[in-house]
Amino acid sequence: MLNSISAELLLLRKRPSTWVLLGLWTLLAANFGYIFSYVAYLNGSGDSVRPLADMLPSRLVATLLEGYPFFGGVIVLILGVLTFGGEYGWGTLKTVYTQGPKRSQVLAAKIIALGIVLTSFVIVPFLVGALLSYGIALREDEAIDWPSVSVIARGLAAGWFLMVVWAAFGAVLAVLSRGTALAIGLGILYGLVIEGLLSAFVNDISVLRPVTEAFLRSNGYSLVEPLGLATEQVRGNGPGAFRGPYVSGLQAFSVLAAYFGAFVVLTGFVLRKQEVA
Amino acid sequence: MDFETLTPPTLVGQSRGDTGSNALIIETEGLTKRYGERVIAVEDLDLRVRRGEVYGFLGANGAGKTTTLRMLLGLIRPTSGSVRVLGEPPGSPEGLAHIGALVETPAFYPYLSGWDNLRVLALHAGTQQNRIPIVLEQVDLADRAGDAFKTYSLGMKQRLGVAAALLKDPELLILDEPTNGLDPAGMSEMRDLIKNFGRDNRTVLLSSHLMAEVEQICDRVGVIHSGKLIAEGTVDDLRGQGGLRVRAHPLDEARRIASQLDGVGEVQVLDDDTLRIAIDPADASWLNRQLIGAGIEVSEIYREKASLEAVFLGLTKNGGDNDVE
Ligand SMILES: Nc1ncnc2c1ncn2[C@@H]1O[C@H](COP(=O)(O)OP(=O)(O)OP(=O)(O)O)[C@@H](O)[C@H]1O
Numbered sequence: 003m004l005n006s007i008s009a010e011l012l013l014l015r016k017r018p019s020t021w022v023l024l025g026l027w028t029l030l031a032a033n034f035g036y037i038f039s040y041v042a043y044l045n046g047s048g049d050s051v052r053p054l055a056d057m058l059p060s061r062l063v064a065t066l067l068e069g070y071p072f073f074g075g076v077i078v079l080i081l082g083v084l085t086f087g088g089e090y091g092w093g094t095l096k097t098v099y100t101q102g103p104k105r106s107q108v109l110a111a112k113i114i115a116l117g118i119v120l121t122s123f124v125i126v127p128f129l130v131g132a133l134l135s136y137g138i139a140l141r142e143d144e145a146i147d148w149p150s151v152s153v154i155a156r157g158l159a160a161g162w163f164l165m166v167v168w169a170a171f172g173a174v175l176a177v178l179s180r181g182t183a184l185a186i187g188l189g190i191l192y193g194l195v196i197e198g199l200l201s202a203f204v205n206d207i208s209v210l211r212p213v214t215e216a217f218l219r220s221n222g223y224s225l226v227e228p229l230g231l232a233t234e235q236v237r238g239n240g241p242g243a244f245r246g247p248y249v250s251g252l253q254a255f256s257v258l259a260a261y262f263g264a265f266v267v268l269t270g271f272v273l274r275k276q277e278v279a
Numbered sequence: 280m281d282f283e284t285l286t287p288p289t290l291v292g293q294s295r296g297d298t299g300s301n302a303l304i305i306e307t308e309g310l311t312k313r314y315g316e317r318v319i320a321v322e323d324l325d326l327r328v329r330r331g332e333v334y335g336f337l338g339a340n341g342a343g344k345t346t347t348l349r350m351l352l353g354l355i356r357p358t359s360g361s362v363r364v365l366g367e368p369p370g371s372p373e374g375l376a377h378i379g380a381l382v383e384t385p386a387f388y389p390y391l392s393g394w395d396n397l398r399v400l401a402l403h404a405g406t407q408q409n410r411i412p413i414v415l416e417q418v419d420l421a422d423r424a425g426d427a428f429k430t431y432s433l434g435m436k437q438r439l440g441v442a443a444a445l446l447k448d449p450e451l452l453i454l455d456e457p458t459n460g461l462d463p464a465g466m467s468e469m470r471d472l473i474k475n476f477g478r479d480n481r482t483v484l485l486s487s488h489l490m491a492e493v494e495q496i497c498d499r500v501g502v503i504h505s506g507k508l509i510a511e512g513t514v515d516d517l518r519g520q521g522g523l524r525v526r527a528h529p530l531d532e533a534r535r536i537a538s539q540l541d542g543v544g545e546v547q548v549l550d551d552d553t554l555r556i557a558i559d560p561a562d563a564s565w566l567n568r569q570l571i572g573a574g575i576e577v578s579e580i581y582r583e584k585a586s587l588e589a590v591f592l593g594l595t596k597n598g599g600d601n602d603v604e
Pocket residue numbers: 279314318319320321338339340341342343344345346347488
């Protein structure tokens with residue numbers, strides 16, 4: 003099993019798209035949280051200008067986590083799709099399976115390797131965010147108060163957990179569609195259109211409420227809300243906008259964990275049953 | 280007529296100096312694979328490959344070779360029938376631990392080097408990494424092992440596929456048209472490699488549509504056509520089915536009489552004065568007497584030296600329906 007994990011780590015590590023996605027996500031997180039926000043702040047007075055306080059070290063965790071429930075999620079959904087879906091395009095499943103690992107072992111190795119690689123999707127943006135907030139605080143002559151270690155740890159854990167759930171979503175879509183293109187399309191369409199549109203209308207149409215409470219988006223934002231999420235900012239978060247309803251952190255965690263479990267079990271079931279040509 | 284009855288089913292284990300272990304390495308019974316209602320890719324196939332033999336699995340495009348190999352490896356499930364490979368159900372890790380396989384086109388991660396591809400596979404297989412340089416050397420790919428797979432030529436990809444199949448130093452090697460895309464020198468090297476591998480009691484199942492290849496390296500051959508095994512035996516057995524050519528006049532009458540005789544299989548008209556008659560060539564003079572006795576002028580009878588190719592074409596043209604004519 004450890005050997006299979008090393009194999010999958012090698013695949014992810016040497017795959018250029020892994021690093022492209024990490025770079026892209028780090029860039030997005032840095033821009034939305036800090037660079038764009040700070041430039042907008044310097045230039046004055048739009049409605050959506052983020053208060054300076056959000057960009058200071060004390061709000062590091064809350065500000066960075068804003069991006070994970072949707073933007074980060076969609077990016078690592080692509081990583082999950084590529085990890086599983088690439089095998090179909092290249093026909094490499096047959097090559098791997100004939101070497102003898104159980105299909106369930108290949109699945110577990112891929113998921114664990116993804117989990118390991120996804121730590122960098124939290125650590126790198128957090129490091130970059132920390133640097134930027136530090137710089138902004140210096141420039142503005144503001145206090146440099148870092149969040150407590152426990153808040154940082156919980157923030158990293160929550161961000162990582164959201165990434166893992168979205169990546170597992172990508173895995174299911176990839177094995178069901180036996181490829182990458184359709185899976186990425188469907189994943190983004192779902193996140194953007196279904197969850198996005200329905201969430202936008204939820205305050206006007208009350209029957210939608212229980213539906214949206216089951217969304218990845220609602221549970222994602224609810225999971226990070228206790229860490230100081232700027233809910234007002236999230237309302238205007240573009241395609242990732244969310245106006246509630248929020249559920250408790252525990253409920254959000256449970257629902258997301260159930261999603262993760264369901265995604266992995268379904269992926270495993272499909273892989274097991276699927277004929278490999 | 281049934282070609283399978285023509286084949287003496289022993290010989291092979293003995294010819295390789297196999298000390299009594301005539302064990303079946305591959306055994307299928309009634310193996311069938313259907314795709315939808317119409318396509319029967321493999322039908323009621325009983326395949327038996329013994330320890331230590333190089334078994335040629337011969338068939339035209341679409342005959343069902345690859346489909347059979349996929350079932351042997353557990354990549355696809357049979358619609359019905361049973362399979363044991365090395366005594367294990369197909370696709371079980373215990374069996375696969377001793378099988379090396381290349382099925383259809385070699386498939387690898389394009390962005391990884393040849394070496395890294397083998398690393399990934401060795402890790403999944405639980406094989407020592409020190410096998411990698413050995414197998415790369417065996418397929419003559421060592422000097423390009425550091426290059427990305429996507430930059431490989433067709434033949435280099437094929438070589439890497441064979442290298443991956445050799446990685447576990449397997450007891451059973453299953454190769455699906457392994458000389459695909461190789462240049463003549465490469466083909467000949469590959470055949471030597473397979474022949475050498477087949478020494479010391481290891482087993483090879485080699486699918487091919489190249490008669491010359493099968494003729495050169497296989498101990499025993501099975502011919503598959505439209506999903507069915509239509510003939511099986513040593514290369515010589517199969518060639519023996521060549522029969523006789525007869526120049527006779529009037530030809531139609533000769534044809535009618537010959538086809539009614541006992542022990543005569545198919546009778547074909549080759550050109551305006553020659554028949555090809557499927558019959559044991561030792562019966563040439565008997566056949567001659569019968570024809571002359573019926574008032575036919577026989578100007579020539581000679582033994583047809585069938586190449587495996589001719590046999591194969593003859594077999595597959597008529598498929599399983601040899602009785603029809
Ligand atoms: N996944 C599939 N769906 C439908 N039909 C299939 C599938 N796979 C194979 N077939 C059909 O099964 C038959 C046998 O195919 P197979 O690939 O086993 O042939 P083959 O003997 O390997 O031929 P070749 O020499 O061209 O490689 C063909 O008619 C093919 O169209």
